[in-house]
Amino acid sequence: MTPLVTLLAAIGRGPLTLLADVGRMATLAATALGRAARPPWYLVQFLEQMLLMGWLSLPVVGLTALFTGAALAQQIWVGGSRFNAESTLPAITVIGIVRELGPVLAGLMVAGRCASAIAAEIATMKVTEQLDALVTLRTDPYRYLLAPRLLAATLTLPLLVAVANVIGVLGGFLVATTRLDFSAAAYLSGTARYLEWEDVRSSLIKAAVFGFILALAGCHHGLRASGGAAGVGRATTDAVVTAFVLILLANLVITVAVFGR
Amino acid sequence: MTARLQVRGLRKSFAGRPVLAGVDLDLHARESLVVIGASGTGKSVLVKCLLGLLVPEGGSIRLDGQELVGADRRTWEAARARMGMLFQGGALFDSLPVWRNVTFALTAGRRIETRAMRARAIAELARVGLEPQVADLRPAELSGGMQKRVALARAIAARPEILFFDEPTTGLDPILADAIDRLILDQVRALGASALTITHDLDSVRRIADRVAMLAEGRVVWTGTVAALDAPGHSLVEQFVRARPVTRHDPSPVQRG
């Protein structure tokens, strides 16, 4: 009996801490955006973050999209051939990539890279009193550190996802034209004919939401860090876990509630 | 004369363990006050409360008569704009070059006026005895003593009226410590700032202090002039003074009170 209760309690603890985290993160986001409404604005920091999150994430996001698009096309071919529906391959691949895999995979990859980096940087600043120093040097950490990261991530992710979508479709294209005897023209016209504006819109909205979430998770856990190097390590891990779970949850909510019809 | 910074009954505890238990302290205009006390008595905590970095549980901090405990963010920002702080650990921004660290308060962290700010930073670095080459290094590339001096340059660059120095000369050689002490005194004498310095170095105390306050068991247990330090009439202060070897700075041998 007791081991069972312990197990259930352990499972229940996750959602509870997550819920508490979400509440605190919402407050944090509101504060950061509220403060960022007034100058001083930190344009250089904002551009720097866009470069760090966007440009430097391109290789890993691109590769992920390429591999997944290729594998997806192969699987759809296998599944489709059971219904004699191989010709739907381009349409299903592009919808799968654009609506789901592009934003989710890019979101998770960038969360792995950047939520951790943000958390580690802010946590280090916290435990070495650099955050305190900022405040004594007439600078608001919300404006200087948080706002540029939140805004940069929110704007960068849609750009990355747009690229990921194209590369993902390219991955499917390569498999279909080299292994599955599709002609290039047939594949591309099949892709273009069934892709709707709604698909692209949902893709980019998801991307923006995921970007905001991953930056917020990084900032939140970074600011809460305490206790030296070990505290920085914990903050980094927590940021990535929180970002992953919240991105997948937000994906579900957006998919079902907003674009479910 | 009312104090520029008036602290009354300041209390702060961590996890129910009191660190400050009713601190009373005055910092006057154009005064150099030194706070001494054993390690872990809450000297750094006191200064962080005065800057609003820690929120005290009770008591009062008045800056030119204006209450800061429980004040809103804008009041605190205005108050902090008049203050400068040298952190015990330096707390330099390791993502920025030394010169951007030094001029940080002048631009509120914005990367503007590059040429003018860089020139200003080099001048400020010279005041703490650092070469211009240091300006382009990262804090991680400096020795501990150099980091401390950069942090000091950063704290005073914007010429704040109220300065807090948390162990400014720890880790410096005696010649440099002497120079830093003179720089601190210069802020007070020439620029009219008020300085609160925390130090364990009795030589420094004698060089820079107008008044000395001793913190023990969460309270200021003794205040007096430097001259009174030699006959303080308080056993803790006496222990603090006697624990150090008598140096050439001592005007007279230490006496039992």
Ligand SMILES: Nc1ncnc2c1ncn2[C@@H]1O[C@H](COP(=O)(O)OP(=O)(O)OP(=O)(O)O)[C@@H](O)[C@H]1O
């Ligand atoms: N953020 C904190 N959380 C919990 N306890 C703290 C915190 N900051 C300080 N303390 C505790 O408060 C006490 C006073 O610390 P403080 O750093 O003010 O000492 P200090 O007088 O500056 O000592 P030193 O001369 O060694 O620098 C210590 O016992 C410390 O453990």
Ligand SMILES: [Mg+2]
């Ligand atoms: Mg201290």
